[in-house]
Amino acid sequence: MKLNRHSSIPLYAQLREMIVERIDEGMYKEGEQIPSELQLCKELDLSRPTVRQAIADLVGDGVLEIRKGKGTFVAQEPERLEIPHFTALSFSFLNLNSYESIGLQDIKLIDPDPELDRLFRIAEKAGHPGYWLASWPIEDHGTILGYCRSYIPVQLFPELGQNLASGKRMVDIKSNKYAYLPQKGALSLACRPAKNQEARDLEIPLRSYVMALEGPLFARSGHVCEVLRIVLRPDLLKLELN
């Protein structure tokens, strides 16, 4: 890309994109220093305010960062923790061997809900006793990387809440229930602004982008036995898909 002095696009905006292009192309590398304002002025025959404006914009966008007394550096893309072999079952509650491992503190009973009923393929008019809702954070050294909500029909596990409260082991809760455990699933993955509650769960600014996974898990019979709603911090996590 070359600067075009006859364009209607201001020079500082052209320079801004030129710097980004030089980063994308590897001429300026992540974590390394870029030339000083003065060097850029000379190289490209630009005025100081033009260069300063382009750099200020890119600092604001998080593309560049200024280190006091050192200069201007290409910001480093955050290292994201990769969740290996991610599948629809990776965050299933019913697939857990122990609920202590996720730090689950509470499970609560919630009323039937039209949107959940739809995901569970429960006909709207059919009365039923509602869902167990288990929710827990995905943490790494005290940082919240994601937040999981798992919904399980009370019809399938009538005493799940009481069982967990009394400390019954997961393996005992699941014995004789193998027909109701998830065998496969169909989560839809979208990247979208967080809802307020999600932003609070993840301790991120309101309406930041999240990776949102939602959908049903199926038992061997084909019935939906669990519904997951997961939000993940895209700046901290990535998923390995196979």
Place this chain on the structure above:
Amino acid sequence: MKLNRHSSIPLYAQLREMIVERIDEGMYKEGEQIPSELQLCKELDLSRPTVRQAIADLVGDGVLEIRKGKGTFVAQEPERLEIPHFTALSFSFLNLNSYESIGLQDIKLIDPDPELDRLFRIAEKAGHPGYWLASWPIEDHGTILGYCRSYIPVQLFPELGQNLASGKRMVDIKSNKYAYLPQKGALSLACRPAKNQEARDLEIPLRSYVMALEGPLFARSGHVCEVLRIVLRPDLLKLELN
């Protein structure tokens, strides 16, 4: 949530979050009209400028939209096209039955590149003839939903470019090459701001968020036979993960 008149958070900011909460909780529904400024003033005992500021902020954020002469409505989340049964192989070039189906116009030869060599697990010092780069948009009725780049070692398919240029069919190109076709893969999925070139490929504003998928595909032997770099528009697409 209740408004707190003694808080250091300005009332318009509190009201803004209250409106978002009412949307999240379903009190104000997607696509439906919310109460007028005047009604909100009365209900919550707020001044007109406070209500106006909160609404203006949410219009700017895309949470609300004003329809002239009608009122203020909750914006609808875009309907996203779901790619069913997404796997690491979904966008493999070598797995295609026909390259006409994706509208591929060109394939080019590129030089060895340290980052690609690393993904292909080719030792840095080993000289090799480089890669074929096939790139194509994922389109739906003229809208670009995503953009794929596939890299294939010239060593494995020495005449791929010439074969495509001469109109050789994919099935013939692949005959006797089954040992080099992808059997599985490991794509990492991240959600991050677009690079300039990606934004141009997708025809979206610079540094918009994209879903980025990148990684190797493996032949039966375990060797990497193809590397994919895919960007998808998160406002238009979602992935079904199984």
